[in-house]
Amino acid sequence: MIQQIRERKSLQILGLMFPGAFWLIVFFAIPLLWVLVISFLSRDDLGFPAQPFTLDNYGTLVRDIKFNPSITFDGGLEIRLFDGLYLDLLWRSLWISFVTTIITLLIAFPVALFMARLPKRWRTIMLFLVMIPFWTNFLVRTYALLFMFRGNGPINVVLNGLGVPPLDILFTPTAVTIGLVYGNLPFMILPLYTSLEKFDWTMLEAASDLGANTFRSFFRVMLPLVGPGLLAGSILTFVPAVGSYITVELMGGGKINMIGRSIAAQFSDAANWPFGSAMSMVLMVIVTIAAVLYFRAGRGERAAV
Amino acid sequence: MSDFAVEMRNVTKAFGDVVAVDNVSMAIKQKEFFAMLGPSGCGKTTSLRMIAGFEHPTGGEVLIDGKDVGSTPAFQRNVNTVFQSYALFPHMTVEQNVSFGLEMKRVPANDIKQRVGQALDLVRLPQLAKRFPKQMSGGQQQRVALARALVNRPKVLLLDEPLGALDAKLRKEMQIELKTLQREVGITFIFVTHDQEEALTMSDRIAVFSKGKVLQVGTPLEIYERPNCRFVADFIGETNFLDGKVSAINGEFATVVVAGDKPFVGRVNGDVRVGADATISVRPEKMQLLEKQPAAPNAYEVRVHSIGYVGSDTRVIVELGTARLDVWEQNSVSTLDPNYFFRAGEPAWMTFKPENALVLAN
Numbered sequence: 001m002i003q004q005i006r007e008r009k010s011l012q013i014l015g016l017m018f019p020g021a022f023w024l025i026v027f028f029a030i031p032l033l034w035v036l037v038i039s040f041l042s043r044d045d046l047g048f049p050a051q052p053f054t055l056d057n058y059g060t061l062v063r064d065i066k067f068n069p070s071i072t073f074d075g076g077l078e079i080r081l082f083d084g085l086y087l088d089l090l091w092r093s094l095w096i097s098f099v100t101t102i103i104t105l106l107i108a109f110p111v112a113l114f115m116a117r118l119p120k121r122w123r124t125i126m127l128f129l130v131m132i133p134f135w136t137n138f139l140v141r142t143y144a145l146l147f148m149f150r151g152n153g154p155i156n157v158v159l160n161g162l163g164v165p166p167l168d169i170l171f172t173p174t175a176v177t178i179g180l181v182y183g184n185l186p187f188m189i190l191p192l193y194t195s196l197e198k199f200d201w202t203m204l205e206a207a208s209d210l211g212a213n214t215f216r217s218f219f220r221v222m223l224p225l226v227g228p229g230l231l232a233g234s235i236l237t238f239v240p241a242v243g244s245y246i247t248v249e250l251m252g253g254g255k256i257n258m259i260g261r262s263i264a265a266q267f268s269d270a271a272n273w274p275f276g277s278a279m280s281m282v283l284m285v286i287v288t289i290a291a292v293l294y295f296r297a298g299r300g301e302r303a304a305v
Numbered sequence: 306m307s308d309f310a311v312e313m314r315n316v317t318k319a320f321g322d323v324v325a326v327d328n329v330s331m332a333i334k335q336k337e338f339f340a341m342l343g344p345s346g347c348g349k350t351t352s353l354r355m356i357a358g359f360e361h362p363t364g365g366e367v368l369i370d371g372k373d374v375g376s377t378p379a380f381q382r383n384v385n386t387v388f389q390s391y392a393l394f395p396h397m398t399v400e401q402n403v404s405f406g407l408e409m410k411r412v413p414a415n416d417i418k419q420r421v422g423q424a425l426d427l428v429r430l431p432q433l434a435k436r437f438p439k440q441m442s443g444g445q446q447q448r449v450a451l452a453r454a455l456v457n458r459p460k461v462l463l464l465d466e467p468l469g470a471l472d473a474k475l476r477k478e479m480q481i482e483l484k485t486l487q488r489e490v491g492i493t494f495i496f497v498t499h500d501q502e503e504a505l506t507m508s509d510r511i512a513v514f515s516k517g518k519v520l521q522v523g524t525p526l527e528i529y530e531r532p533n534c535r536f537v538a539d540f541i542g543e544t545n546f547l548d549g550k551v552s553a554i555n556g557e558f559a560t561v562v563v564a565g566d567k568p569f570v571g572r573v574n575g576d577v578r579v580g581a582d583a584t585i586s587v588r589p590e591k592m593q594l595l596e597k598q599p600a601a602p603n604a605y606e607v608r609v610h611s612i613g614y615v616g617s618d619t620r621v622i623v624e625l626g627t628a629r630l631d632v633w634e635q636n637s638v639s640t641l642d643p644n645y646f647f648r649a650g651e652p653a654w655m656t657f658k659p660e661n662a663l664v665l666a667n
Contacts, residue, residue: 205359206392208379210457211409217380220405224396 039277047271057278061086086262086279090286093259096173097241100180104188104237105230107181112192112229116199127193130186138183142250145179146170171253179251180241187240188233195229231298235291242287259283307371310335310461310493311356317364318351325351327517328365333461333510338487339495340504343514344540349497352514353463356495358382370460380409385454389466391446393438399425399449400434406457424456427486444475451483455490462487464496468503480507501541505529513537533575535665538586545592545630547585551577551664559664561585564626570602571662578666587662589631594621594647595654604656609647619646623655630655 039057044050068083115126133141147153149170156166169175203225207217223230243260252258259279266276311333318326326348333339341349354360355367358379366373374382385406393402403424407417425431428448438446447467454462467483468476484507487494498504504511505525512522513536521533532538535546549563559573561583571585598604607623607630614620621632632655638645647653 200390200392202388202390202392203394205357205379206386206388206394207405208359209357209384209386210406210453211380212405213378213380216409221394225394 035277035280038274039281041274043272043274047273049273049277054274057275058282060275061278061282086259089257089259089262090283092173092257093242094286094290096177096180096258097238097244100177100184100241101234101238103177104181104184105234108185108188108192108233112189112196115189115193116196123197127190130189130193133186139246142179142183142246145182146250149175149178170251171255173252173256175251175253176248176256176258179247180244183244183247184237184241187236191229191232191236192226193229195226199226227298231295235294238294239287239291243283306335307368308335309333309368310337310370311495312368312371313352313355313365314368315365316352316355316362316367318348318355318360319363324517326355326362329517329519330365331512331519331522333493333495335493336491337493338484338507338509339493340508340511341495341497341514342499342501342504342511342540344499347514348517349512349514350465353386353465353495353497356461357384357386357463383460384463385457385459385461386463386465387447387450387454387467389469391438391450391470393446393449393453395438398435398437399430399441399452402438402449403453403456406453410457420456421452424452427455427489428452443470444479447471447479451486455486455492459492461493461495464494466497466499468498468500476503483507505541513540515540531574532586532663532665535584535586535667538663538665542588543631544586544588547587547628547630548667549583549585551579551581551583554579558659559583561664564628567605567625569662570659571664572660574663575666577664582667584665584667585662586665587657589620589633590618590635591661592630592632592655592657594623594632594634595656598654599656601656602659603662604654607653607655609649609651609653611649612646614646621647623653625655 038049040053040055041049042052042054042056064084064086066083067081069081070079070083072078111130115123115130118126148155149167150156151166151168151170159166169178199222203221204217207221212220242258243263244258245260245264248256248258248261252261263276263279263283266272266279270276309332313329313331316326316329317324329348329352341352343349351360355362356369358374358377358381361375366375368374369382369384394405397405400421403421404417407420412420421434422431425434428451430445430448430452433441433445433449438449441449447470464483468479471479480503483494483496496507505528508525510522510524511528513520513528515536521528521537523531528537528541532541538544539546547561547563547569549561549567549569551559552562552568553560554573554577557572558570559577560568560570562568563585569585571587577583594607594609595604598606605625607625610622610624610629612619612621616636618636619634621634623630623632
């Protein structure tokens with residue numbers, strides 16, 4: 001009898017899992033596996049994957065890295081050990097994404113804190129406001145942002161009126177960073193807000209009671225306790241930023257290249273699917289390792305305090 | 306060192322239009338176990354929070370050890386708090402929680418280790434130092450909260466409803482333990498409670514709060530036996546009120562005529578005047594039920610309305626005219642005879658001694 005109930009129960013669980021599992025397998029696991037397979041294929045004359053199997057796509061990436069130590073002072077000290085087209089691309093992508101994540105965090109934290117301290121009714125309204133951008137297509141919003149920063153766009157018109165020299169940042173890494181911060185802000189605010197909303201404010205009183213000033217209360221008590229939201233928000237910002245394409249394309253105006261844009265090019269203009277797939281796989285592995293290390297560091301820090 | 310650990314002088318705290326604490330003055334002696342008692346919203350917690358430094362008075366002064374702490378932030382005050390929810394840091398072990406305060410004061414690491422050990426011994430939890438708060442029972446968490454506060458050797462320990470979250474049995478145990486602990490460490494304890502029994506059993510003195518004001522400050526004996534107003538008499542323990550008009554005052558005693566024709570005599574407590582309205586307050590255990598009319602004052606024939614047998618005593622509700630009164634008879638005889646007790650519907654005589662009743666001005 002009990003056996004039967006157990007069996008029925010596990011059947012039920014299987015049944016409940018089926019739609020999700022099916023979806024993930026068909027639309028996530030199989031395509032990913034397919035990309036992996038393509039990355040080991042050669043290209044035909046049109047750029048599509050074809051036999052025979054080869055390691056050459058990865059070989060190109062490895063051969064790209066050259067040991068070439070150099071120190072330059074071109075607009076700031078730059079020390080580098082290695083050189084390489086794709087290495088540079090990857091490095092720039094990681095760096096811009098890192099800066100983006102930090103800036104997004106610095107903007108999102110006060111906003112999330114402010115929202116979490118509002119009365120219940122206002123919190124709902126604020127959440128709604130944060131989510132409003134999702135109702136408009138991302139591409140359209142990025143074009144709007146592009147328009148804002150144009151030479152004769154609204155920002156420069158205002159600056160001009162104030163007698164301030166115009167901003168000429170369009171098609172620079174700064175513009176790309178602004179675009180990425182703008183696009184990812186809600187993904188940082190929402191998990192942070194969720195963490196902060198659950199935060200027990202008595203904790204800060206307890207810290208203060210035990211002699212901690214505002215600064216130490218924040219770093220020793222609040223930050224570790226909202227850590228999960230902070231980690232989630234950072235990952236949700238960093239990972240899409242590394243592989244971002246539309247923002248780089250538009251805000252960079254074709255002058256700024258990042259790894260995501262380069263991969264896209266392999267599937268279109270450069271017509272080399274297998275090489276594009278190999279780049280995707282390498283990027284995925286690197287980002288995964290970075291995310292895991294980040295999570296580890298976050299957890300380690302929390303255990304240490 | 307000041308005679309008083311904490312003094313509140315005409316302290317007022319308003320949140321917008323709401324006055325939470327209204328011109329409160331009291332002085333808490335060194336090493337005293339002091340209770341702030343009252344129903345919710347009476348201003349007792351706000352008073353505690355002003356001593357802790359979480360709130361700042363909108364009027365008056367708060368003194369700790371004789372010094373005005375008006376502008377001193379909480380983290381610079383030599384007082385520590387045991388929070389109602391304990392507010393233990395969930396990301397830290399017991400040991401880390403307890404050492405937090407010492408770390409903030411930059412106590413050398415060796416001393417921290419030693420003092421944390423002593424504090425955990427004091428609350429009898431040394432074996433749980435490496436646990437996280439979530440892995441502990443409510444009672445254990447409470448001990449950690451105590452250790453975390455006491456390890457700092459504060460001038461005053463503040464406890465906000467410290468036993469509120471514990472079950473009844475544990476609460477009784479902790480009452481005794483807190484009292485013992487306070488004697489051991491020799492620190493002034495100020496605790497907030499809405500439980501009058503807790504306040505009576507634990508404290509040296511009690512302040513009774515109502516609607517932002519302090520109505521009476523006194524020892525448990527004074528508060529119970531000589532409440533200075535109707536609210537205090539009603540809030541602390543059980544009591545019967547008989548409303549009437551004062552017909553005569555004779556030294557310490559006054560006669561109050563109840564329901565137009567029933568004179569009762571009681572001890573004058575407060576500003577009682579002939580001809581004014583007054584209330585006789587008499588506790589149920591100080592009344593007696595008799596079968597025959599006694600030759601004593603304050604004796605009236607009543608009808609037994611209902612009986613409640615609670616083992617140690619029998620709680621009888623009697624009717625005097627339209628008024629219902631509680632009379633508690635101690636069961637000093639061991640009997641199985643149901644006829645030994647009064648029965649509902651029967652007549653009886655109720656009486657109490659004038660010195661056991663209070664006449665309170667309305």
